[in-house]
Amino acid sequence: MAAVSSLRFPAPHSGLSRFDDGLDRAQRSPLIRRMRSGIFWGLCGLALLAIIVPLLDMVWTLISQAAPLLNLNLFTHGSAIDPAHLSAPIGVEDGILGSLLLGLGVLIVAGIIGVLAGLYIVEFAPPRPRAVMRFCSEVLSGVPSIVIGLVGYTVLVNGPLQWHYSLLAAVISLSVITIPYIIKNTEVAFDQAPRSLREGALALGISRFTTIRKVLLPTALPGIVGGLILAQAIAMGETAPLLFTANWTDANPVLKLTNNPEPYLTGVTYNTLILPYAQAHELAAAAALVTVGIILVLLLLGRAATARSKRMTERMDL
Amino acid sequence: MILLRRRAVGTPPGPAPAPTAARRERDTPIGDAVTQALTGVFGSVPTALLVFILVIMAVTAVPAILFSGTGFFGTYFSPGNYYLAPTVHNGIAAPHTAAFGFLPEMLGTLVTSAIALALAVPISVGGVLMLTEWVPRWAQGGVGLLLELLAGVPSVVFGLWGVLTFGPFMLSTVSPALTGIIGGFPWVFPWLPQGMAWALLGVAIAAFIIIRASVHGQRRRRFRRLALVFLFISLWGAVAPWFTGEVNTAGGVLTASLVLALMVVPIIAATTRELVRHVPVLAKEGSLALGMTKHETARVVTLPYISTGVLATSLLGWGRAIGETIAMFFIIGNIFTGIPVNIYHSGATLSSLIAGTLDAVLQAKTDVSALFAAGLFLLVISLLSNFGGRLIIRRVAGDQALPVGRGV
Structure with a gap:
């Protein structure tokens, strides 16, 4: 019997063992x-x-x-729930305004740091530091968001800086979370620029700064914008890092960088879901729905940006 | 003159060489140096942030580590009584009878993430195979967008869904059925504690099969598979008792694990989709030409090709699952003082402990420090899994940009 089976199957060391x-x-x-x-x-x-x-x-x-x-009151009323007047109209105006403000802050802080860092990593950095920087940036994106909230609390809110619960602390915490994604997208965007363009600029003797500004940036721009949009989507959905840095309020946001709690959309869901009123649960779901809707729009915009960047590089790659 | 000439002649025709260091220096206008220096400062920001976070977490956690020592592995967490005289231990003062036993939370973190991964990996791989092989091309974009949306859904929304819809569904339907089926099966050997018998039996049979297979040499794959099946049965035998007993809450460890699985799926699926896209077409077509079915092609060509990448992205997904906070906080029930009696009971994870307790203990420095110790534990595990995952993925994908991380 053993002989028969060895005829039917290739020998174990025949090199075919993977396909036997x-x-x-x-x-x-x-x-x-x-x-x-x-x-x-x-x-x-x-x-x-x-x-x-x-x-x-x-x-x-x-x-x-x-x-x-789901009516217009959602966008014109705050999320403060008065137990004595449960039937009063409520909405998520404060959350939307606060989240937009946070998004703007992230766009400024994380946008500047992320894009310039990505530019350095892909264009200027020597090979060894480049590998280290890339790796660290990727690992940074894996740090649990609650840990970033803790560090934000102990450094910015109630530490050496004493900003208390504030817009600035929230923006910086969110920026730490989104920077790696902006860097990654910026890198990919500049990497996609066709080699022929780069070599052409080099052959003309143009300085690197001008090459980046005039030759590479136009091709890379849609990709970079895609990264910034993605960062907005991520910032829009985060709660954990904001719990101890922004600490939520149900009043409309004021333009004060420190010493003032900051409302945000996910915070409305987080803080009203645990209240014992049906209206509160409806409000929590409404805030979540608005959040998901905004994120969906951002994702679609990001897709459009990516598609545009792909089309551009394909057209230019001769 | 000679210099100029040498420069002109020295540029060879054909593909442009990388400019040498000396030449770059000479040609560099002031703008280049400024740009390089400026962006260089920003380029080092992520590295600095990573080191900064590690240092801050470690430094802040020191008092609690000094106070508690191995007490972290106890099963009782209490912030202590703020109105009585503080307890002093190893020179560190903490509120009266404060105890920082994190064992239930550590177990909760590991168990929920393990169950989530065990479900999420086959679901994402199977779903992606189905998507790429059978879903018509015009519908693939739509399903892909759904995957992206799932990755983008905030964790607080997962929490809300778990509280309002999924938890009650688990309580009314899934959990009772599970505990009925698993509890009704004769798992018990009368002379051994539950589960242990199956574990021992399975391990013994698996060892026997592996030894036999190594003696025989032939049909090793099959033997190995059989051994794996027995190992699985034995492990299940050891785990099964946790799936029996009463169901009394809509939340709990199992519900949290399932929601967590759903949150990890898009991370693994995004990378898997990219990996499947890169499977060499020739190998697949060759396998089909040899007369293998689509299913056999998937098993023999596609799955071995993507397996390492899937392992890497699973590690990344694990890192993400460990750090997940808000959904866990809403769903798992937050019992900080003991190990749940079965998988349907309320438990806690390290992250839900931090999110749920920090507000209340801000007055007491040592309590805060204890929560930082919990965060440090989370941070170290997730950094390790990230290191591992990204090293593997770098080896698999080279410099290709795989969508690693969030899956968005």
């Missing part, structure tokens, strides 16, 4: 192969459903829970 499984399979009856195939793809289909169905259910939960609040 496949040969083995080919000798099964077609019915069994079809059945196995059906089971495999059935499970894969279930897996795909397991990804999509909860997401759709989540969106449906938000819409159905928030339904009573």
Whole structure:
């Protein structure tokens, strides 16, 4: 019997050992192969459903829970809930304004740092430091957001700087989270610029600064903008780093950098979901729905930017 | 003159060489130097931030580490009584009878993330295979957008969904069914504690099979697979008792783990999709030409090709799962004082402990420091998994830009 089986299967060290499984399979009856195939793809289909169905259910939960609040009051009223007047109109005006303010702050702080850092890493850095910087930036994106909140609290809010709960502390915490993504996108954007352009500029004797500004930047711009949009989407959805830096309020934001708690959209959900009123739960769902809607719009914008950057580089690559 | 000439002649025709250091220096106008210096400062920001975060976390955690020592592995957390005389230990004062046992939270963190990964990896790989092989091209973009949206959904929304919809569904349907099925099965050997019997039996059988297989040499893959099956059964036997017993809350460890799995899926799926896209077409077509079915091609060509990358992105997903805070805070139930009796009970993770407690203990420096110690533990684990994952992914993908990180 042993001799027969060694005839049917390649020897274990024949170099085919990786594929003997496949040969083995080919000798099964077609019915069994079809059945196995059906089971495999059935499970894969279930897996795909397991990804999509909860997401759709989540969106449906938000819409159905928030339904009573979905009118213009949502955008013109604050999120303060008065237990004595539960039927008074409530909305997420403060959250939207606060989140926009935070997004603007992130655009300025993380945008400047991230784009310039990405530019240095991809254009100027010598190979060894470049590898280190890239690695650190990527690892930074893996730091848990609650840890960034803790550090923000102990350094900015209640530490040497004593800013207390404030817009500035929140913006800086969010920036730390988003900088790695901006850097990554900036790098990719500059990397995508066709080699021929770079070499052409070099051959003309143009300085590197001018090359970057006049030759590379136009091609890289859509990619960089895509990174900035992605950063906005991430900043829009974060809660953990803001708990101990912005600390939420249900009043409209004021333009004060320090010593003033800051409202934000996810904070409305976080703080009203635990209140014991039906209206509060509706408000939480409404705020979440608005957040998800804004993030969806940002993702679509980001896609458009990426597509544009791809088209541009393809057109220019001769 | 000679210099000029040498420069003109010295530039060879054909592809431009990288400018030598000397030449770059001579040609550099002032703007270049300024740009380089300026961007260089910003370029070192991420590295500096990473070091800064590590140092701050470590320094702030020192008092609690001195105070508690190995007490971190106790099962009882209490911020202590602020109105009585402080307890002093190792020269560090903490509120009266404060205790910083983080074992339940550590276990909660590890268990939820382990269950989440065990579910998320096969779901993302299977889902991506289905997406790339069977979903028509015009629909792929839409499903891809759904994946991106899932990655972009804020964790507080996952929390809200868990509280309002998914938790009650688990309580009414899934958990009772699970505990009924698993509890109804005869897992118990009367002479051994529950689970242990299966663990021992499975390990013994697996060892026997592996030894036999190494003696025989032939059909090793099959033997190995059989051994894996038995190992799996035995591990399940050891784990199964945690899945039996009463269900009394909509939240709890299992609900939190499932939601966590859903949050990790887009991270793994995004990278897997990119990896599947890079599988060499020739190998796939060759396999099909040999008469293998699509399923066999996927198993023999695609899966081995992407396996290392999937391992790497799973490590990254693990890092993300460990640090997940807000959804866990809403769903897991936040019991800080003991290990849950089964998987359906309320528990806690390190991150939910921090989010749920920091507000209340801000007056007491040592309590805050203890929470920083918990954060330090989180930080170290997630940094290690990130290091590992990114090293592997660099080896697999080279300089290609794989969407590693958030999956957005």
